[in-house]
Amino acid sequence: MIKLPHPRLHQLLIQLHAEPLPQEELARRLNVSTRTVRTDVATLNELIATHGAHLIHQRGSGYQLKIYNQGLFEALLAAQGQDSGLPRTSRERVLHLQLLLLTAEQGIKLDELADTWYLSRAALQGDMAEVREQLSHFRLSVESKPRLGMRIQGEETAIRACLTQLLYQELLHNNQLQTLLPNLCPSKTMEVVGNHIHAQLARHQLRLADESLQQLTIYCAVALLRQASGHELRHFASEDLTLPLLAVSSDIYAVLPTLMPPVEDEIAGLAIQIQARLIADTPQLSPAMAAESEQLVEHLLAYIHQHYPYDLRGDQQLRADLQTHISAMLLRVKYQIGNHNPLADHIKQYYPLAYDITLAAISEWIKQTPYRLTHHEIGYLVIHIGVGLERHYDIGYTRRPQALLLCDAGNATFRVLEARIKREYPQLQLTTLESVRDYEGLAQIAQDFVISTVKVNEKNAPVVLVAPFPTQYQLEQLGKLVLIDRTRPYMLDKYFDADHFMVVTEPLTQAELFARICDQLEAEDLVESGFRASLQERERIVSTMLGEGIALPHSLGLLARRTLVYTVLAPQGIDWGNGEIATLIFVLAISKADYEEAMGLYDLFLALMNEKASRNLLACRDFASFKALARTGS
Structure with a gap:
């Protein structure tokens, strides 16, 4: 019986054995390109053809596994499990x-x-x-x-x-x-421990999310394993404990399969684990921890007000939500209690403004404490701050279309036409002109297109001819120009340039790349003195990898004299830490003057990632070809 030569082929087989999947979803799950998926499917088909199964592609549902000999296929699966005790990757x-x-x-x-x-x-x-x-x-x-x-x-x-x-x-x-x-935490032990914990928490009318209950169960199993090996907790600091949870912890230990009665430090250690995971509108906290959480809430809101054009200090709902979350968060980070955020990567991608604001604010606090925040914890804070921003501010940026409206039919007719167009397309920004002579005297048109009631010569912008009382057909033709997404080309024209474009052909580390770029930006007086250090600090806190080989390094603060993007193409790849390789790098230098508008850049980068444009962009060798390709993403 064959052994699949690569772990990814085994993963592909398991995924398709469970359910039919399109190649895009397989690429996402396996963290490869769709081209690699197609290659792997062809390879896997050749290997399993004589073992009772084959893969087919069906329009609408994707790849499916068809089994024509159940016995042969089960033997194939069994062979993949043999010798699995040895790590392969x-x-x-x-x-x-x-x-x-x-x-x-x-x-x-x-x-x-x-x-x-x-x-x-x-x-x-x-x-x-x-x-x-x-x-x-x-x-x-x-x-x-x-x-x-x-x-x-x-x-x-x-x-x-x-x-x-x-x-x-x-x-x-x-x-x-x-x-x-299974040797460390047998499933039967986990099941027994989990049932005991759930019963005791219910008896004390305490609630834990399913995920938190599973984590607590694992902690208890690990604690029992360590105690059985003679490794008990000693001198456990208990100043953050509350008495009711000590009683809960003691009751849980009373029903767990321990070899000997737990010492007080073990009971206190379990109590902190429970306290940090509870679902509660009013968290159970010691006075010192309550004061620290209140100080952190105040720090976050004050920092945002001081460094960004947003004032959330009066949002009482946000204050209450942050207080509840941060109270438990401080316990978790102080006692190294893990917390999984399933949306952590999505939050970083889809809420870039709130993410950067929160990260800048929290990094100031981290410097003054011994704590370490994971990107899971930061992600939850970002959600709260992001909701507060959306409640009070329009934080998205889309460039609105602009048109020059030319009508020489008199003021009354002009107002009727203007009102009709604005009612149909409220996003359209109109600049008015009442004389054809004035239009002819313009050297060029600053707007995206011209709407005119009379036939005029086209200059550098297209002209749409409409009647003073436009027909539905004319409005639909106008809509074809209004509804074009102009944000991407606008961003590329305004923030990208050939002087800040680099193709890296030699091996380079992340530190060497940052040094080369910062040297140039500082020599051109485009960034302030703290930009280099802030860029490195931002990367240390949380990786700036977006996905699909795209990285977006930037400083924590707004330290640029003017906003620009330094584009780096690195076909050989640059090690970005945590086993990730960056091939398409956009170094962002953002100024205070156009901070909100520049946030639209993240939509551009996200679009490039979703379009899987990295491979095509990496083939570019000059700025002109890069910019032309980035406009379309294909």
Whole structure:
């Protein structure tokens, strides 16, 4: 029986075994292009043709898996599960290494692990760099001693937090970590623990979201595992606890399958986990934590008012929503309690204005605290700030069409025509002209097109001829010009130029790219002195990758003297961190003068991503061809 040669082919088979899917959805799930999907489908078809199944494409529903011999196909699936205990990809190895280090009672030796996994020591050493970076987010480190191997160093609370998050993320994505996950958290243990927790919370009339209950269940399973191994919590800080939740935690431990009664620190640790996940209109907080959350709300609203043209300080609904969310958030970030936001990536893409404003405001606060906010937590804050902005301000930007209205039929007729056009197309901005002679004297037309009641020569803008009392047909013809989206070409004309366009053909790091661009912008006096440092800080907080190889690096503040986009094409790719490669990079330098208008740039970049235009744009070798292609996106 064959073994599929690539993990992606196995994923493709599993996806199509579950349901028919179009190639666009498969490309999104597998994080590849539609062209790669078609290639993988052809390869997979050749491999499974003699094993009881084949793939077909049906218009309207996409690719489907047709099974004509159930026995052969089940044997094929069974073969894919054999030897699954060995990690096959770098990502799987990084996860395995983290779990091994977090749960090992003795040192882990790379030489022995390399032999077991049939790998070179050099390959594992490369993976260890990523492992150390991931563990550092929890303030954990790896100590290595000759002949003893590698051991984890850090607080017990941090080890449990890291284990809980790793296990939850894998369960969330239905990745069973081969044979390792069932050994750490057997499904039967999880089910029993989950039922006990749910029953006790219901008895105390406390509510948790399903996702929070699952995370709490994993934490309890991890806590039981650590206690059984002799790793109990010691000296757990309890100043943020409330007495009612200590009682709840004690009752939960009373029904859990523990080998020995839990110490007070363990009860306090579980109480904080519950407290940080509760659904409550009035969060249960210690006085110190309540004061800190109130200060953060005040800081966010004051910062936005001070640095942006928005004043949300009087929005009591926003204050209440932020207070409720931030109260629990502070507990989570202080005690490293993971929180998953399923919309985190979408929020960054579709609410760029609110995201940047929130990130700038929260980054000032982060500098003064030991806390670390994940993009999941930031995403939830963005939603609250975004709703407040939408409630009070028109924060979207679309360039409205502009027309020159020429009518020489008298003032009364002119007003009737103007009113009729505005009623039909309220988005149209009209500039009026009552004399053909004045029109003929214009060197060029500043508007997008001309609406005229008399026949005139066309200059640099198209002319639409209408009657003083226009017919429905004439209004429909006018609509063809009004409804054209002019935002994209307007943005490309105003903010992109050949002097700030670069094609990178040699290997380059992100830091080297930033240095090269900032050197030029500073020499041209286009940015203020803090732009370079702010650009780097923004990238450290949360990656600016948008998707499809597109990255949008920019500063936290409005530090440009005029708004521009520095376009970088990097066909070879630039490492953008977190395993992501950027090939199409737009460095944004945004000024205060046209901040809101410049937010329309994000719609342009999002459109390019959705159109999967990166591959075609990367083939451009000069600015003219890039700009022409970007206008159409194809």
